[in-house]
Amino acid sequence: MPEGPAPAPVIQRLRVRYAKRGRLRFTSHRDISRAVERAVRRAGIPVAFSAGFTPHPKISYAGAAATGVASEAEYLEIGLTETRDPARVRDELDAALPAGLDIVDVVPVRAGRAGDAPVKPGAFTDRLQASRWRIRLDGVSYDDAAAAVAAFLDAGEIEVERLTKKGRRRFDVRAAVQALEAQSPEPDRRAAEAADAPCAILRMVVRHSTPAVRPDDILTGLRQVADLAPPSPPLVTRLAQGPLDAATGGLADPLDPDRESGLPSGDDAETARDRTRPQPGDAASADAVSA
């Protein structure tokens, strides 16, 4: 065993929502984890380390959008050896990260009181039941996209094939799709783009399942049912992920349960939340795709 005292224990856990935007959507999950570790050090955030010969900072990630996919809603959790104001952590961590990896929201995980059942691992990822996606299809007209979406929604089952970690697998993509619609680009863009270059937007809510149904699986499905074949790579953005309201098909904020259980930093965090949280699907987050 290494010499010296045991590492300092975790005093505070913070849940962090971050975005990967623009050209930084080409970062892989490993790239992001290195960047976050360095940013934590640069920002002087008192992160806790694991014990052992090669101590690792206590930062854990809840899933991750694929390389090349932008996201407005990725989540990580970080263990601190001292209590910090979440709003300050958000600002300092954001400043220490390269532009394009942006911290959106930081909330403390409510510490269990003595006698409480310990929080079971994976409890947070259990809240991430579904994702809202936006896919920009350059070179595809709205009419073609809408027709493909209609055909997709009409189908009872759409089997696609993909190489997974367990080898080549066939699975249904239709059942996981909670909502799917085609749109034209935002009005301000329409004028500029409709003239020479058609463009369609797909929006969808997809349940997290095993194997995961990814946006490109949906595109494979659309190609199968309606020959929808975008001429250039689609721009995919995760707009939100969280608990799915089965009745409305909407997604709740997965950090809300932490907020509801009482905030150590009170009003500050409340203000910060209002200031920085983009509403899922608002123009700002949608624009980030092509930033």
Added chain:
Amino acid sequence: MPVQSIFPRLEPLLPRVQKPIQYVGGELNSQVKDWDEAEVRWALMYPDAYEVGLPNQGVQILYEILNERDGVLAERTYSVWPDMEAVMREHGLPQFTVDAHRPVAAFDVFGVSFSTELGYTNLLTALDLAGIPLRAADRGAEHPIVLAGGHAAFNPEPIADFLDAAVLGDGEEVALAITEVVREWKAEGEPDGRDGLLLRLAASGGVYVPRFYDVSYLPDGRIQRVAPNRPGVPWRVEKHTVMDLDQWPYPRKPLVPLAETVHERFSVEIFRGCTRGCRFCQAGMITRPVRERSITTIGAMVEQGLSESGFQEVGLLSLSSADHSEIGEVAKGLADRYEGTNTSLSLPSTRVDAFNITLANEFSRGGRRSGLTFAPEGGSERMRKVINKMVTEDDLIRTVGTAYENGWRQVKLYFMCGLPTEEDEDVLAIAGMARRVIQAGREATGRKDIRCTVSIGGFVPKPHTPFQWAAQCDHETVDRRLHALKDALRADREYGRAIGLRYHDGRPSIIEGLLSRGDRRVGEVIRAVWEDGGRFDGWSEHFSFERWTAAAGKVFAGQPVDLDWYTVRERDEVEVLPWDHLDAGLDREWLWQDWQDAVDETEVEDCRWTPCYDCGVCPTMGTEIQIGPTGKKLLPLSVV
């Protein structure tokens, strides 16, 4: 004229290539300056993949120094992988910088840093993608000056036809001097065009412009003479030496990549130059004299570099790091300062010396003691005398014994094969040494789980070293000796399983030898290999020996020279060597004497601690040895 970013055209293609993050830039501490406000614009290239090129110290230092100046802009570019090259050719995209994605051809100077000759084909790829004519003679006023630097630039003759200019030695001051020449020439309305600018650079005495030198040959293929063909151009071009490294504390703001790279740490050069006098070592010959950075500057650079980067590891770089006059204080001071912060310290390039165990212990305080590396380089005592690597086998065994006693479990030993005067028994002696290492480890610890890894590289004779005249060992002999060593280790029942052996076949070394000691006639071979698809020759999965031998056979047909002539042929004292007009400061007679001493197995001492042995560098270059001790100590940082 506005220069547009090609990123909008590149971005849709990125999903089609491997590791697209390497092409998007945006690294922490990278910068994009206004194009139109800059008077002089540099594109800096490391001609290998981004993952290798980004951490390169030379490029990072020049990038920062140039960008600090008003009116000067510097951006970086790296070799694109073949999948990206194919996509770029398909869509007509030019070689671009990763900072602002500007086309390389739009810059004033295209500076390429060559650590190794195996990057030459990658230079041609970059030029071709950039739309810059491969041959310097075909370039016009609209093209950048293609400038080579780095250690390989001490003999740029094989790529002379593709270069406009080359600089030898430390880049900090000369990059700024070149910038001033370019700035003045542009401000004056670019008199006499490209030729006018190159003549100004050549006349300064510190920039080599190959086109201003004619090379003539004897009927037997040797060089007759290299002579300037213009008035005002010097007969010899000198290397550059930065004195007082404390005045140049770079990098200040290290680039922190998003992509994974080969060195994930903040590196500080603790001194430049080395006078140990290892005869195979080109770096130790061409970077003289030793110039130390002071302990206080090292401490300040480490502090700033870590806080600017967030790196968890510090590397203290130099050619023989434990030789810094205050390395003990540096190690202890840094270990004290960063204790408990999960910051690790590393000291690459150390000698076989018991003192280094103390240092290594300091650096691994509280952490795992996994592996220590030593470089005896030669297997037998005789071989080590030839190469002037002064360490006895008993010293080595004592040192590794101490290492094992201190909790280190694995020792790595570096050797070379194919050294001048080498016989089979010199290589087989490596097995004996490795056996003694394991034996010493088992005795010191009473344990059986002691391991030793033997790594062997092929020796390549380099310009500006005493071995520049030597015959390179043919690859068949190298391979035969390595196989005999492998068999000897495998047959050893008691120790063989505890010894790992790593080596590569000898053929790439022959091509490196051709490129290292080649002359201008080798340029056509490089071009033929490149046209045949040669790329990334430093990568075994891309390197093709057959492609090189076929190209050499074709190009040299009907000439008095061939691949063997350049590699396995010994030169005599009077032969004009292709780099004789390029001055590393080393006295040619001293080098020849050192070569004779090598053959006689006579060693030479280090001039830092013994009288000058007249290598010639200090008087020729107007430099001096700069070493401590300063007597200063590192203060702990006050925690905010």
